[in-house]
Amino acid sequence: MLKNNNKFKAKYLSHQSSDPTCSIEVNDLKKYYYGKKYYEKIKALDGISFQVKYGEVFGLLGPNGAGKTTTVGVLSGLITPTEGSVFVGGYDMKKNFDKVKALIGVCPQETRVFKFLTGRENIEYFGKLHLMTKDQINEKIETLLKLVGLEAIDRKAKGYSGGMLRKLNLLIALINNPCILFLDEPTVGMDPRARRSIWNFLFSLKSSDKTIILTTHYIEEAESLCDRVAIIDYGQLVAIGTPKELMKEHESKNLEEVFLKLTGRRIIEGMEN
Numbered sequence: 001m002l003k004n005n006n007k008f009k010a011k012y013l014s015h016q017s018s019d020p021t022c023s024i025e026v027n028d029l030k031k032y033y034y035g036k037k038y039y040e041k042i043k044a045l046d047g048i049s050f051q052v053k054y055g056e057v058f059g060l061l062g063p064n065g066a067g068k069t070t071t072v073g074v075l076s077g078l079i080t081p082t083e084g085s086v087f088v089g090g091y092d093m094k095k096n097f098d099k100v101k102a103l104i105g106v107c108p109q110e111t112r113v114f115k116f117l118t119g120r121e122n123i124e125y126f127g128k129l130h131l132m133t134k135d136q137i138n139e140k141i142e143t144l145l146k147l148v149g150l151e152a153i154d155r156k157a158k159g160y161s162g163g164m165l166r167k168l169n170l171l172i173a174l175i176n177n178p179c180i181l182f183l184d185e186p187t188v189g190m191d192p193r194a195r196r197s198i199w200n201f202l203f204s205l206k207s208s209d210k211t212i213i214l215t216t217h218y219i220e221e222a223e224s225l226c227d228r229v230a231i232i233d234y235g236q237l238v239a240i241g242t243p244k245e246l247m248k249e250h251e252s253k254n255l256e257e258v259f260l261k262l263t264g265r266r267i268i269e270g271m272e273n
């Protein structure tokens with residue numbers, strides 16, 4: 001679902017990337033890790049290219065070890081790529097990461113919160129890092145809480161369940177009202193009810209002007225939430241398109257079948273979670 005908000009585009013388009021309608025542009029991105037022995041080269045990303053338009057919900061779908069987290073890591077500046085160029089919000093990550101930082105929110109795969117602080121204190125802490133005033137932070141927290149309920153917000157995060165920690169990380173990622181949001185496995189380990197509530201929340205974000213990059217290995221999540229998906233496997237892009245297009249092209253009834261036809265394996269095979 002693409003939005004046509006010219007004001008939004010004008011605000012963020014100071015473009016150096018080749019296509020000004022792109023929120024994200026990834027060109028031949030490679031990330032290699034080297035093992036102890038010289039011949040041990042792990043190709044976490046082996047030359048992937050794709051573009052994400054402004055306002056799109058874009059899914060990175062693939063099995064464990066496919067390279068989803070590495071992609072999000074590079075796009076959010078946490079991982080330095082081996083080769084390739086990346087533009088986020090029109091800015092070259094290598095040259096203008098300081099500009100990119102103000103545009104993005106990241107919800108990492110491994111939840112990162114201070115366990116000895118309450119949920120609210122955690123959010124306040126990150127709000128302050130974004131130089132927000134106390135009033136701005138409080139106002140934003142109230143708005144966000146209406147959308148993502150977190151009853152235990154005033155309890156220490158130490159006692160939170162996995163689902164609660166994920167919700168807290170999502171609230172932290174949203175505190176500075178980022179226009180580009182990275183969500184790495186946002187519902188992993190959640191019970192069906194909590195998952196449904198996050199899906200509803202993400203649906204509500206679709207009508208805001210946010211570009212969302214979401215990684216998942218849940219087929220239904222990708223099918224129902226994403227405007228387009230990129231299927232990745234062993235650090236390579238194996239297919240890209242709307243879920244409907246991909247199913248039609250590969251004569252499949254769901255994205256799992258598409259993946260199976262393309263790779264001979266099932267996405268869920270070998271998943272830990």
Ligand SMILES: Nc1ncnc2c1ncn2[C@@H]1O[C@H](COP(=O)(O)OP(=O)(O)O)[C@@H](O)[C@H]1O
Pocket residue numbers: 033034042043044062063064065066067068069070071
């Ligand atoms: N820091 C690292 N050192 C060595 N190998 C890594 C490192 N991070 C990721 N990898 C490897 O890169 C590949 C892609 O990992 P990742 O991006 O986490 O996949 P996904 O998120 O799709 O499960 C995997 O083979 C993983 O083992």
Ligand SMILES: [Mg+2]
Pocket residue numbers: 068069070109184
């Ligand atoms: Mg991952």
